[in-house]
Every structure is written in C-alpha cells, then in structure tokens.
Amino acid sequence: MxxxxxxxxxxxxxxxxxxxxxxxxxxxxxxxxxxxxxxxxxxxxxxxxxxxxxxxxxxxxxxxxxxxxxxxxxxxxxxxxxxxxxxxxxxxxxxxxxxxxxxxxxxxxxxxxxxxxxxxxxxxxxxxxxxxxxxxxxxxxxxxxxxxxxxxxxxxxxxxxxxxxxxxxxxxxxxxxxxxxxxxxxxxxxxxxxxxxxxxxxxxxxxxxxxxxxxxxxxxxKLAEAELRLSRANLAALIDNTEAFILFSDENAMPVVYNKAYSDAIQEIFGVEMHQGFQAHTMLETLEGRQWWENCHKRVLSGEKFTTRFSYNHHGRNLHFEVAFNPVIRDGRIFGFSQFATDITEKLEAEKERVRLTERLVAAERMEALGRLAGGVAHDLNNVLCGIVGYPDLMMKRVNLSDEVLVRQLNAMKLSGQKASRIVDDLLSLTRRNTRSKDMLPTDLFSLFREFLASPEFLNIRKSHKNISISINAPETVPLITGQRGQLEKVIMNLINNSIEAMIDGGELRIDFSVIELQDETEIFIGDYLAEPLVPGNYLMIRIQDSGKGFEPTEALRIFEPFYTGKTQGRSGTGLGLAVVWGVIEDHDARISVETEPGKGSAFTLFFRLQNEDITSGISEDIRKPRDYPDGHGRRILVVDDEEDQRELMSEILGDSGFSVLKAASGQECIDIYNEFAPELVIMDMILGNGMDGHETLARIKALDSNVKALVVSGYTNIRNVQMVQELGFVHFLAKPYTPKLLLNAVHNIFEEEDS
Structure with missing residues (x-):
C-alpha cells in the first residue's frame, strides 16, 4: 500500500x-x-x-x-x-x-x-x-x-x-x-x-x-495511592490514639509533626495551645531542666539513640516522663529527631506505694512474729512476776518497818518486778490488735493527757529531767474520740516520755489540741517517708513537740520498729514504746506524722477521725483513787489457777483482808467446789492446764447459776478470748502481774456493784 x-x-x-x-x-x-x-x-x-x-x-x-x-x-x-x-x-x-x-x-x-x-x-x-x-x-x-x-x-x-x-x-x-x-x-x-x-x-x-x-x-x-492514604490514615489514627506523646522535630528542634496526646499535654502542663512554632523546652524554668534538654539535644544530633527520664513540677506535683530520642537520618545526614515520651508518674507512684506496702507488710510480719513470741512466754513470765510484785507488800506487813534497809530492799524488789511487768505488757500490746467495737468507748483525750501529767509516775520522771517547761493548749471544747482508754494511755505515756528523755539539757514540751476539717485527701510524712494519706473529714489533731536533740528524717520510720531505740544507754526505754504507739494508732484507724531535724527537736502529730454523730462527755471509764479496803467479813471467794504459787499468793492477799478463800486447780474441780459451797465470787485464770480452759469453765458455771459473779485474771489474754468471756456477762478483768491493792480494788468493786 x-x-x-x-x-x-x-x-x-x-x-x-x-x-x-x-x-x-x-x-x-x-x-x-x-x-x-x-x-x-x-x-x-x-x-x-x-x-x-x-x-x-x-x-x-x-x-x-x-x-x-x-x-x-x-x-x-x-x-x-x-x-x-x-x-x-x-x-x-x-x-x-x-x-x-x-x-x-x-x-x-x-x-x-x-x-x-x-x-x-x-x-x-x-x-x-x-x-x-x-x-x-x-x-x-x-x-x-x-x-x-x-x-x-x-x-x-x-x-x-x-x-x-x-x-x-x-x-x-x-x-x-x-x-x-x-x-x-x-x-x-x-x-x-x-x-x-x-x-x-x-x-x-x-x-x-x-x-x-x-x-x-x-x-x-490510584489503588496504590488509596492504599497509601488508608495506611497513612491508620497510622495517624494509631499515633493520635496512643497515650504516648510523639513529636518529630527538625535539627533546630522546631516541631514538624506531633500527635494529639502531645498537644493536649502541652495545653495541660504549660497552658499553651500547641502550634508549629512552639518549642516546649523553652518553657523549662529550672537550670536543671534546661541543662537536661541541652544535653539531650546534643546527644541526638550526634546520631545517638537513647532513653532518659525527666521530671517537671506542675502545680506542686512532680510529673515524671520517660523520653526516647531517635535521630532521623537520610543519606547519612541528620535531618531531625523524634521524641517518644510516656508519663510514668502513676507507675512511679505505684512503685513507691508498693515499696511502702511492702515495708508495712514486713513490719507487720515482724510484729506478728514478736507477738507470737510474747504470747508464748507472757503467761508464764507474768505468773513468775506475780510473786515478785505481790509478795513485797505482804512481807512489809510482817516485818519491822523501822528496818529501813529491809524496807528499801523490798521496795526495790517490787519496783523491779513492776518494771519487768511493764516490759511484758508492752510486748503484749503489740499483739492485742484488731480492736473490736465493743472495746471502744467515747474517750476524753484531753483529760487523759492532764491526768498523766499529774500522775506520780510522770512526776518521778520529772525529777530526773530538770529545766523542762510543759504547756498544754486546747480550745474551750475538745470533742471525744472513740477508743480504748487503756491503750490510749500507753500512747500518751510513751510519746511524752520519749519527748522528755530527748531533752537531756532541758527544753520546752508543747502539747496542742485542735480540730481541723480536710476537704481533700492530704499527704502526711514520717520524716522523709510518705505515710498513708488522710481522707477528707473532721479530725482531732494533737501535736506533741519538743526542743530536744531530734534525729535524721531518714530514721523516722525505724523508730516505730520493736527494740529500736535512740535513747542514751542507761536511761529508760526498751525500744518497744513507740512500736506500741504505732500499733495502737493503727488499731484506732488514726494516723501519725513525724517532723524532725537533728539539733532542733521533733514533733509527733496524731490525727483521730471524728464521727458525724455528737459524742457527749461523762461516759468514759471511771478512775478510782487508791483507798483503804474494808474487811472481807468472811465472804467466800473461789480462786481457780493451775499454778500453785499463784493460788497461794492470791489466797494470802485475800485471806489477810478477811475473805474466806476456796482453791481449785482445774475447771472440773472449780465446778465441783461451786456446786458444793456456792461461793459469792469466782476468780478465774483464763489459761488452765489440761481439760477445760477458763472460758469453758465459766460457761458451765453460768449454766448452773445465772447470777454467778467472776473476776477474770490472766497473764496473756487474746482479744477474742476476752470478748467471748464478756459475751457471757463477765466484764471484770485483771491482768497479771498485779499488786495486792489492784487485786483488792477489783474484788471490792465487784461487791460494791452488787450491794448497790
């Protein structure tokens, strides 16, 4: 073609x-x-x-x-x-x-x-x-x-x-x-x-x-572009929905790309709306923060990949971040860098809380082990101490009081026994935990403080600590708290004694009462240690501040450990006093804080949560003054104890006061004697030998005679055992070791209630 x-x-x-x-x-x-x-x-x-x-x-x-x-x-x-x-x-x-x-x-x-x-x-x-x-x-x-x-x-x-x-x-x-x-x-x-x-x-x-x-x-x-757009959209959504803060910057640290979490964090922390020209590091106010940034910028521009941590104080709260820096390299040249930051504040706080709880668990396990040890020996030890504490008073009735040497020796024996008794009692206090509501009564703490400061025991302490001024300050009305009087007295005694003995060369002891209202959760510290915070509510706050030698804040938590003591060798203190304070405070759902500085003294502050309902005064336990006891007039009392020396000591004390004493060495013997002689009072040791214990024996007697009266005595009594006895209707309790006066006081109180 x-x-x-x-x-x-x-x-x-x-x-x-x-x-x-x-x-x-x-x-x-x-x-x-x-x-x-x-x-x-x-x-x-x-x-x-x-x-x-x-x-x-x-x-x-x-x-x-x-x-x-x-x-x-x-x-x-x-x-x-x-x-x-x-x-x-x-x-x-x-x-x-x-x-x-x-x-x-x-x-x-x-x-x-x-x-x-x-x-x-x-x-x-x-x-x-x-x-x-x-x-x-x-x-x-x-x-x-x-x-x-x-x-x-x-x-x-x-x-x-x-x-x-x-x-x-x-x-x-x-x-x-x-x-x-x-x-x-x-x-x-x-x-x-x-x-x-x-x-x-x-x-x-x-x-x-x-x-x-x-x-x-x-x-x-087109399909590839659509797939690329979808991939980019998915990537953008993934980046925007992650909680991490992501930022890509050029070599001059100017922002190029950032996700929503980053812009929201900038808005929340710095109060500035994020934009392309904003550089967060310019908002760092401290020299430490600026130096941190300059060091990181220098390292990442040198081609180094690394992860570091940074803290920033935001309205009084320290925020902690973990930041990963990665250089962006093309053809061997660094064009910028990325920052991938995560907020680890809650993680660190949780770790700190875990450490705190672990420390509390270790302390609780240590006290539990100590409690088992104390419970194992307390009963036998207190039985021994009963003779040391009780016989000197009986002996002084039979000796020539003009023999001053003998009287002084008997008094020294009695005081030594009482001191040993207090040590055992402190050990037992560490084990008497989980206080039940039946044991908690409205208590006037302000009166307890004043009574202790006027007690002979405190006056004896003052004699060996000269040049100490004491002031107690409180509002016109101090609300009552719900608590156990006996345990709270130990708190007061140990805290005041601890402050007095810290002022070797004299000083000032201030005790201040106040009522505070907390709207928000409030942190408290024991030295450098962050304690469990106070929840919102009303509190009775008691601050006990001394001008003594103080101690390192790092040691503040250890002072509540059993047997830890910073007192001068030769002075009083077994290292159990503040451990007892800690246990009692925990049992009362209260809190304690400690402020201290070497050479400037210490301040212990107690926080007792106040109930919503009004608590009126006049319900607290009665404090009876020492008195002379009338003759027992032959009233029959049955003494039940598996230890013969305990039966003999109690028989002598009661017999010398004119009571007719019957003795039983076991639960079954007690029931037999009660059926035969119908005594007016049973003094029952809680822990007996083989056979029935004190609780079971009293329960059987109660079934025979609903009007039976009893005084429960023990060298070691579990709180649950006391409650079980109280549920039977027997509310009178006497701890071993006891002096003749304490025993007679308890017996006459029971008979006076009956007569009235």
Whole structure:
C-alpha cells in the first residue's frame, strides 16, 4: 500500500524540520501516506508529554539520536524507492517508540470522530478493539456525566489552549479503571523549511487535522495511592490514639509533626495551645531542666539513640516522663529527631506505694512474729512476776518497818518486778490488735493527757529531767474520740516520755489540741517517708513537740520498729514504746506524722477521725483513787489457777483482808467446789492446764447459776478470748502481774456493784 501510494505521488523533496522529530510531506501525497505522517506527528506530544515515564523519554532520545535516522532525515531524496524505504523505517521507529510507552493514543477529527486508535501490543489489558472506536463519535462511546467533562476539555483546545488535561474513571469489562489524558491539536507544520519546490498556495502555515488524545491507565497508581492514604490514615489514627506523646522535630528542634496526646499535654502542663512554632523546652524554668534538654539535644544530633527520664513540677506535683530520642537520618545526614515520651508518674507512684506496702507488710510480719513470741512466754513470765510484785507488800506487813534497809530492799524488789511487768505488757500490746467495737468507748483525750501529767509516775520522771517547761493548749471544747482508754494511755505515756528523755539539757514540751476539717485527701510524712494519706473529714489533731536533740528524717520510720531505740544507754526505754504507739494508732484507724531535724527537736502529730454523730462527755471509764479496803467479813471467794504459787499468793492477799478463800486447780474441780459451797465470787485464770480452759469453765458455771459473779485474771489474754468471756456477762478483768491493792480494788468493786 505504501509503495503504490508513493508511485502515484508528484515528485517532491522530503525534509525533517531541524530540532523536531517531525516529517514534512507534500500536501498532495495520498491520504494513506498522510495517515503515516499523522502517526509520525504523534511522537511530538508523546516525547515531550509530562505523562511519559522516564524510560520512555530515554528510549525516544536514543532513537532520535541514532546516526542512521539523522542521515536519512537530512539528505534530500527524489528516488521513489528510497522514499518508500525511509517512510517504512520511520514507521517502524514510531511503532517501537509507542510500544515502549504503554499509553493509549486516540486520533479524532474536527467532529470528534475517532479516526485512529492505538494501544501497545505488549499491554496485558485489551481496552477496546479498534473497530469499536474508529468511525464512531465520542458521544457514542462515552456517556454522562463523564461526556460533559471530556467535551469541555476538547473545547478548551479548540478555543486556542495548547493542551488540556483530564482525569477520569470508567467501567471496562466490569472493572472500574482510572485514566489521565492529555488532549492537543493534531497539526502539520510547513513553515521554516530550509528548501521547498512547492508553491505557497500548496502549503498553509498551519493545517489542523483534528485532535490527539494520549491517555494513560493509572488504575494501579490510584489503588496504590488509596492504599497509601488508608495506611497513612491508620497510622495517624494509631499515633493520635496512643497515650504516648510523639513529636518529630527538625535539627533546630522546631516541631514538624506531633500527635494529639502531645498537644493536649502541652495545653495541660504549660497552658499553651500547641502550634508549629512552639518549642516546649523553652518553657523549662529550672537550670536543671534546661541543662537536661541541652544535653539531650546534643546527644541526638550526634546520631545517638537513647532513653532518659525527666521530671517537671506542675502545680506542686512532680510529673515524671520517660523520653526516647531517635535521630532521623537520610543519606547519612541528620535531618531531625523524634521524641517518644510516656508519663510514668502513676507507675512511679505505684512503685513507691508498693515499696511502702511492702515495708508495712514486713513490719507487720515482724510484729506478728514478736507477738507470737510474747504470747508464748507472757503467761508464764507474768505468773513468775506475780510473786515478785505481790509478795513485797505482804512481807512489809510482817516485818519491822523501822528496818529501813529491809524496807528499801523490798521496795526495790517490787519496783523491779513492776518494771519487768511493764516490759511484758508492752510486748503484749503489740499483739492485742484488731480492736473490736465493743472495746471502744467515747474517750476524753484531753483529760487523759492532764491526768498523766499529774500522775506520780510522770512526776518521778520529772525529777530526773530538770529545766523542762510543759504547756498544754486546747480550745474551750475538745470533742471525744472513740477508743480504748487503756491503750490510749500507753500512747500518751510513751510519746511524752520519749519527748522528755530527748531533752537531756532541758527544753520546752508543747502539747496542742485542735480540730481541723480536710476537704481533700492530704499527704502526711514520717520524716522523709510518705505515710498513708488522710481522707477528707473532721479530725482531732494533737501535736506533741519538743526542743530536744531530734534525729535524721531518714530514721523516722525505724523508730516505730520493736527494740529500736535512740535513747542514751542507761536511761529508760526498751525500744518497744513507740512500736506500741504505732500499733495502737493503727488499731484506732488514726494516723501519725513525724517532723524532725537533728539539733532542733521533733514533733509527733496524731490525727483521730471524728464521727458525724455528737459524742457527749461523762461516759468514759471511771478512775478510782487508791483507798483503804474494808474487811472481807468472811465472804467466800473461789480462786481457780493451775499454778500453785499463784493460788497461794492470791489466797494470802485475800485471806489477810478477811475473805474466806476456796482453791481449785482445774475447771472440773472449780465446778465441783461451786456446786458444793456456792461461793459469792469466782476468780478465774483464763489459761488452765489440761481439760477445760477458763472460758469453758465459766460457761458451765453460768449454766448452773445465772447470777454467778467472776473476776477474770490472766497473764496473756487474746482479744477474742476476752470478748467471748464478756459475751457471757463477765466484764471484770485483771491482768497479771498485779499488786495486792489492784487485786483488792477489783474484788471490792465487784461487791460494791452488787450491794448497790
């Protein structure tokens, strides 16, 4: 076909325009050859189209720079066979170029009818068979709403625009495909020829043949972009929803990207709305904080990856953060760095709380072990001490009181026994825990303090500690608290004695009462140790402050450990006093704080939670003064104890006071004697030998005689055992060791209640 067309053409010279890969032919060449030229013209927009990939441009350039192609283009030809050969060679080059570009080429006339259609032969996707397009108009192939957009693009080019771009999608073979297209004019240029034998009438400056549309299938790219956008959205959502604070900065520490958690933290901590120019490190006020940042910035810009911790005081609360720094490196150069920070404040506080609870658990286990030891020996030890404490008073009734040496020795024996008794009692106090509500009565702490300060025991302590002034200050009315009088007396005695003995060279002791109301949870400290906080509510606060030697705050918690003592060797103190204080305070659900400084003294503050209901005074236990006891007038008393020396000691004391004493060594013997002699009072030891214990024995007697009266005596009594006896109706209790006066006082109180 090409050969036949060329044979019929008029003789003409063939040129390639300089600098452009375009071929000029005679206007009168047959339409078939014009079609080939049109195809050659297509390569101009394809070569220079921005849609062509880099490999397309590279291959096109190689073809255009081919020496054979240049030599053929610049040599004038007149031989018909040469012209045919050149045209066929150019056609092959053109096909090679178009096959390498994977683009679709549509040629349309002025009426937007498809005249040519080309799709690469190596394409895996067959878009349209050529016969479905060629000869058809655009509106026959494309429907609305896409048709309006395409027609508008053609109108722009027809109106003079050099080119028009359009992105569109359409369904082909049941699949949605995406395209981008470039529309230009199809033009043959005949100006600027170096040589021509044609007349001007045979050539127009510009001849418009229609339009060329070069389209590229971008479906894979669109899908990849959609997947990338989804991936980025998921990543952004993941980053924004994490609790960690994430920030990417350039090398000058200017923020580039940050997540919501970071901006919220900046707003909360610094009160500043986060923006691109905000640099958080400029808000650090302390020298330590600025130095921390400068060091981190220097390290990360050197290429180091590291994790560090940072603390910031925010409205009085220390916030703690763990920050991971990572440099952002591209092509060996650091362009910036990332910061990945987590708030570890609660973690550290929880760890501190865990340590605190562990310490409390260890202390509780230590006291429990001590309690088991004390409970194991207390009963037997107190039985022994009963003789040491009780017999000196009996002996003084039988000796010549004018023998001062003997009287002094007997008094020394009695005092030593009483001191040993107090030590055992302190040991037992550590084990008398879990106080029940029945043991708790409204108690006037202010009166207890005043009574102790006026007691003979305290006055004896004052004699050995000169130059100490004592003041007690309280509001007009001091509310009562619910507590155990005996245990609270130990707290008062131990705290005051501890303060007095800390002032070796004299000083001042202040005791201040006040009522406080707490709206929020309040922290309290024992030296440097954070104790359990005070919950909101009303409290009776008692502050006991001395001007003594004080001690290190780090040692504050240890002073409540059993057997820990900082007192001067040779002075009083077993190291159990403050341990007892701690236990009693815990049992009363109260709190204690300690402030101390070496050389400046110490202050112990007690916090007792006040109940909502009003508590009136006058219900607290009665304190009876020592008195002379009347003769027993032969009243029968049954003494029950498995230890013979205890039965004998009690019998002597009661017998000397005019009582008729019966003795039993076991529970069964007690029941037999009670049935036979019907005593008016039973003095029962709680822990008996084999057989029934004191509780079971009393229960059986109660079943025989509901009006039976009893005084319970024991060297060691578990709180639960005391409650069980009290539930039977026996409320009178006497602890071993006891003096004759204490025993007689308890006995006469019982009989006086009966008589009244």
């Amino acid at each position: 090409v050969s036949e067309g060329l044979r019929n053409m008029k003789t003409v010279k063939f040129y390639v325009l300089p600098g452009v890969a375009s071929v000029t032919f005679s206007f009168y060449i047959i339409q078939y050859i014009v079609t080939i030229i049109n195809c050659l013209m297509i390569c101009i927009p394809l070569i220079f189209s921005p849609l062509c990939i880099a490999s397309d441009l590279h291959e096109s350039e190689q073809i255009m720079n081919n020496e054979k192609f240049k030599s053929d283009a610049v040599q004038p030809v007149s031989n018909e066979s040469e012209l045919i050969e050149i045209a066929e060679r150019k056609s092959r080059h053109l096909l090679s170029i178009m096959d390498s570009m994977n683009d679709l080429v549509f040629v349309l006339d002025e009426n937007l009818t498809y005249t040519e259609f080309y799709q690469p032969s190596n394409s895996e996707q067959m878009y349209w068979p050529p016969d479905q397009l060629v000869g058809h108009k655009v509106n026959d192939i494309i429907s609305e709403p896409l048709l309006s957009r395409i027609l508008k693009a053609f109108d722009e080019v027809r109106s003079g625009s050099s080119e028009s771009f359009i992105d569109y999608s359409m369904e082909l073979k049941g699949e949605l495909r995406y395209f981008e297209a470039r529309i230009t004019r199809l033009r043959s240029r005949f100006d600027n020829l170096h040589e021509t034998e044609c007349s001007e009438a045979e050539f127009d400056v510009i001849v418009n043949h229609g339009f060329i549309c070069v389209a590229r299938d971008i479906t894979d790219r």
